[in-house]
Amino acid sequence: MADGRTLLCGTSGLWNVNFGYGNPDIAQAVHAALLDASYLSLFRYGHDYANRAAAALLDACGRDTFARVLFSTSGSAANDTVMKLVRQYAVLRGDRGRKLVVGLRGSYHGLTYGSSALTGEDLGQELYGVDRKLVRHVSPHDAAELRALCDREGDRIAALVLEPVLGTGAIEVPAEFLAEAGRLADEHGFVLVADEVATGFHRTGPFRASAAWARQPDLVVLSKGLTNGTCAASAIVVGERVVREFDAADAVFLHGETQAGTPPTAAAILATLAVAREVVGGGRAEALAAHLDAGLRSMAEASGGRLRLTGRGLFRGVVVTGQDGLPLDGAATAALVAATRRAGAIVHNGLGGIQLLPALTYSDAEVDELLGCLAAGLADAQSMSFATGSLPQPRAGLVGVR
Template sequence: MSPVHTRTKNTKNALWPSLLAPALHGSDALCAVSAHGVRVRYADGSELLDASSGLWNTNIGYGNEAIARAAADALRDASYLSVFRYENSYARAAAAALVELCGADTYGRVLFSTSGGAANDLVMKLARHYHALRGEDRRKLVVGLRGSYHGLTYGSFALTGEDLGQQVYGVDQRLIRHVDPNDPTGIRTLMERQGQMVAAVVVEPVLGSGAVPLTEEYVDELLRLRDEYGFLLVADEVATGFGRTGDFFASQRWSARPDLLVTSKGLTNGTGAAAAVIASHTVADAFDTAGAMLTHGETQAGTPVTCAVILATIAEMRRLDAVALGRALALRLDAELTRLVDEHPWVTGTTGVGCFRSLRLTTPDGEPLPQARVPELVAAIRTAGAIVHPGVHGIQLFPALTYTDAELTELMDRIRAGLALFTRGPIPAAVPTEVPA
């Protein structure tokens, strides 16, 4: 039996934050107290310009009044209603809005979840059940991409193609296969060997780790292989949805639609624990025809408050013309990042698309910036007044689509100041880099 240790009562560090080194627990410099627009205030009194849109999810900025009113009204009028063996009118309305948004010619049903990770768990169950209904019980394999990130629940953790310690946690990956992104030969070779056992291929249109977009050639090969081998193609748009890459959803630029589309981060503008899986008519009809019930449910999925803010977020995105704002911002951001590459000897490249970008750095000896130094870089930029996300050999930027010209200029000035501080000498790290959002 493990001993129970007692100590003097102290609740200051009662919070156990996610993915933060224990030495940094309780730091007022990392304890946010309020946020408005694109700025976050911390318990130590500092106010920082946020270039990460929260955790890539406040796509139209903090403190939107219409979204706040929608949440308050729903909490007052229908504090909790379930979609577990029931329906509710809020969930019906939000589902209809999402089907319309994604395209009712392709999509017909929506399943609500509470996070991107949980939604990817749902997707894997849904794909396997779909094939079982069609008499193909052997289709259990799910294919992901190396370097991908799909979440940290057990199913999505298994699907994640980056080594984040899955073995330590006993994550079972026996029914998962990983292939290299943007390598048509690799995915075709896998299908030639095991295609008849593949239930689904799940891809991020832009890999969250490193902001690497899938090429048109690669997506077209996935679509051809789907037609040839019969698996479901899933677009994990948890991070890319709601205007982040220049369209409401990145997969809208594909030559054909995915069978399942997953969205979460921008879905409520970061105000609720919500995700949605939008299912094609083909998938939904298989369940309806068989009268089959999918075994999945989450207590807090599809509640009135989350569905009310989904509806309000969609309405505000349209009112602000946020997708167009994001496209215009992306052009300015691209010019600024290109200029930074040209002027700073350590900054050697930028990847990504739209307002989903990364900066890659090398050291003076020409080697990629070691990952161990990325926290120091993030801390230096934070000291200069901006919040950026750790990336592969550098940083990642996810500004709100509503950034003004003046705010973008201010952001780039702070990033330059942080880079200058970083190149002068060691800075104590303030954030981890092992796991993306």
């Protein structure tokens, strides 16, 4: 840090650096691509680097379901692109009235205009004049609300966009809701989209969390782990049924980004996929997630009910309940993040607490260090008092967990 301190990163660099900072294999791949090809565009052209990266992503996502890849430059830009793509797909199928895109309350899809409209939390959409007339939101915990929306407007819905685990708070979308979403997508004829910007690249276990869905998504959005944080990149992996409509009509999808899918970006994707296969193939990520889960559960049990865990795999949230029985408010959450930082680790604000996203290359000792810093942060901040959601008093066995 600027003050000379060395801190343990418990957020994987805002979800991006799944395989550790300064990975030499990825750095060397980017370097070689810069020397070999420097810059090549996908705007009306193609190149071998992007072709190989697309093929590798299709292999990782499953060629039995997916057939094409569109490159973009961020999760936000990719979600904007998705909103265009699903509306054109509807037109190709003869459904010109399908313009609505449905998201979840509490979801986060980005802050460009389209993705900001789709985002299901209040992040200044009214302030910035974001047009949400063609967007709807439903609760991820109420499948009946989604059914009611489909009963009213099912013939106007172009797509339902879901995060398998909501990025804000690491809240899992219930399996029952996901199953109903898949059923309704088939019944009403809309596209099912998995926004895996946060959950992709084994963050929650498999390469993509949506691999476990009974009804597979038609589109998958990837970004954060895509290049291990080395290049600004995202990708939309497009299902066979969507590709079939475009191919049958020989239709052009009008989209282009001059910095999307360049050789160094594609090389970073290929190298990151190779690193992922090595790490996950050795079982390290799965064992690490189990070790983190055991440590978090030990802390929660020792807290006397003051700590509640969310998320899964290496995407976890810790909700902290104050003396008044409420989750921490914004000021108390910020104080906890600052106290944990003073103890030696960077964590992220969550809903009423903090979020932990350790790299998949952590050692068990580093997981223990992260948990110890969190416990010390709770102890350091517990004396602070706030109007609502004050920090809980530490209990014996909570502070100093290693």
